[in-house]
Amino acid sequence: MSTLAPPPSETSTLPELEAVRAKFPAGSILPQDGLDQPTWTVSRDVLAAVARELKENTETRFDLMLDLCGVDFPDREERFEAVYHLYSLPRAARLRLKVPLREDDAVIPTLIPVWQGANWFEREIYDMFGVKVEGHPNLRRLLTHEAFQGHPLRKDYDPARRWILTEDKIYKPHFDLPEREDDLFERMTVNIGPSHPAMHGTFRLMAVLDGETIVASDVEIGYLHRCFEKMSETHTWQHVIPYTDRLNYCSSFINNVAYCRTVEKLLDVEVPPKAVWARTILSEFSRIMDHCVCNGTTLVDAGGLTNFWYLFQPREEIYGLLESVCGSRLTVSGCRIGGLIQELPPDFEAHCRRLLEIIPPFVDDSEKLVNGNRIWQDRSIGIAAISAEEAVNWSWTGPCLRASGVAYDVRRAHPYDLYDTVDWEVPVLYGGDVYDRFRIRMMEIRESLKIIRQLLDRGMPEGPYIVDDPHVALPPKEACYNQMEAMIYHFKLIMDGIQVPAGEIYEMVEGANGELGFYTISDGSAKPYRNHCRPPCFPIFSTFPRLIKGGSLSDAIVSLGGLNVIAGELER
């Protein structure tokens, strides 16, 4: 097996980062060589100041807080680590901040004044690790139940532990609302969900209404929480793939690709061209499918059922393709580390071309029904509008951010697979409302079709569908039966699992609704030490109370559909 490439050394000496570092006391920031991006170990005392400086300094301008997660190292003196991933949209640069914390003093300052998007991430780290956040306005459990005891992602928490969660300790909504005596009797609090057809999945919305207008609201999530990250730690690298299917189940293939790419980067294996080609095509088909689901259901929320049928037919056909490749429709598990699940079927190209014929008429019909339709325009233009500046502050990515006017797409900014070899555009709109989010998804469907068409014209590359490395991929069954060596590799790989070299990495792809990243730490064993998923809809949904404030309840329902929040990914 190829060993891990030595980390690039120039990352720690980027001049603009050095300039920021020089402004702080010596020893409070320790730069490290990251495998994938520059990494700073920051002392907690200067964290808030460093964050503000990194954001406001015109040379660095880290305006997007992508992710915050915790890591537990029980053997270290400073047991916990809070890991921030920052991104600079103007410079397309990344930075990782690590804040070591002692167990008896596990407190971090809140970064909400710098990045609004930190809000839920900080609640999550409190919930999962028990790290307290100083200055947080609503520091309560987010993903687990209020009556849950302990912090599940700590290493000493037994994964088999069960709690009986009763109703006496339920989530009390936190309304960002000044209490005014004279207004109170005119207001009404309405609860929607968690099992309500308009709450796509299992969200609970509590809204304070003044007449028809929402004056404040709060959401509760976690009904679909299954602690995917804890389960990853008790399973081998290969076994995590079926779990990733269940993150964004509308486009599970993209999740597979994201996770497999992360592990492949740690392993430093090169995926064969045929697998890369098929991954790109199937990812784009999955994206089309996801956008169809989102747009179809948004219109159902607005009362237009016809579109739903037109947009679900392409999805049905794409499921047929995925099933003929991977053997399953929804939870495809289509990738393996190093390649694909199996050889592409002989009619793969013909099947794809047939889909390219089938899909556009349905999309056209749907657009004809909706675009320019004043009934839909009246329901959607200016509804749940958010400006680009605010969306970036709330850590938005993906089509929702592009509908606000920021052309950030991982496929273009950090090309992976074959995206830099095809000709396509990043659509941008400037309305930032439900109408533009709908339109941008339709435009992206067309761009995806364009990408697929070009790749099909190029033809399927020859060669294997999975890397020929017996330490990573199972040998072919024929070899297994006939060669002793292959049989031994087969047994070793299944009994011991893939041995991934120690290291940490953050790898991202453009998921169907934003940047889907996996932050993975390996300690050199057969199981991930820590596997964190950066769910794109998590920060988007945390903005929801802000988005619907001042609108009517029916507008809130329409705007939820347009955000494309998937509970499986949101709550992991």
Added chain:
Amino acid sequence: MSQPMVQASQTPAPPAGRPVLKQPYPAEVKPYRPSFAERLYLPLLGGLAVTMRHFLRNLFGRNKMYTIEYPEQRRQYSHRFRGHHILPTRPDGSVRCVACFLCAQNCPAECIHIEAGEHPDVNIEKYPVVYEIDMLRCVFCGYCVDACPEEAIIMSNNYDMAYFTREQSIVGKADLMKPFTFDESQLGYRPRFPEEDAKRAKMRHDAVNLVEAARQAQEREARAAGRAYTGTNDQGRDSAAGAGVT
């Protein structure tokens, strides 16, 4: 590439090939402005034409409709579908599995339970006395099929699984070896075998015939000897568990 946002303002020179976004971002949103025709509801006519076209097409071409009348009609799945598992048999009708536990080890859902026993034939050594799959736990990922070094577990494209009790969902050897699953047209996920491989297909076809021949031979013998035909030689917990499943 034509990104409207691409331009280098006063930002430092970016690394080559990377897009640069304008900063600051638009702080105000610019919503779509409907045209005069749109405000007059005119584009609705186009939409009505689309619905009318679909309506007429569905009315006069009902055989072209996409709906499937399940369960009378069924969707045809490919021969890779990951459905109900099958335990293939040897020509004499006994189970092919050698109880090596690789499938149980490779199962992410931990839903396979095997109890191994000694096989009378020294060349085979082991066989599963009990082989159970908890179908309610199973996620149908196909990892057990990947792991099997004997082609002793494969999948069918049978997706009809419904149970009245949780006990029924734990299927034993008797269910997994049911002869209907050997129908050539119902086989599912068997990775790393090129589907167009004629030799392989013929082998499998022959194997199926052999199984049937062996079965019939056993049945004839049993009838001649005046015994009831029991199916397999293996007696165990699973046959009792399987009896409850119709």
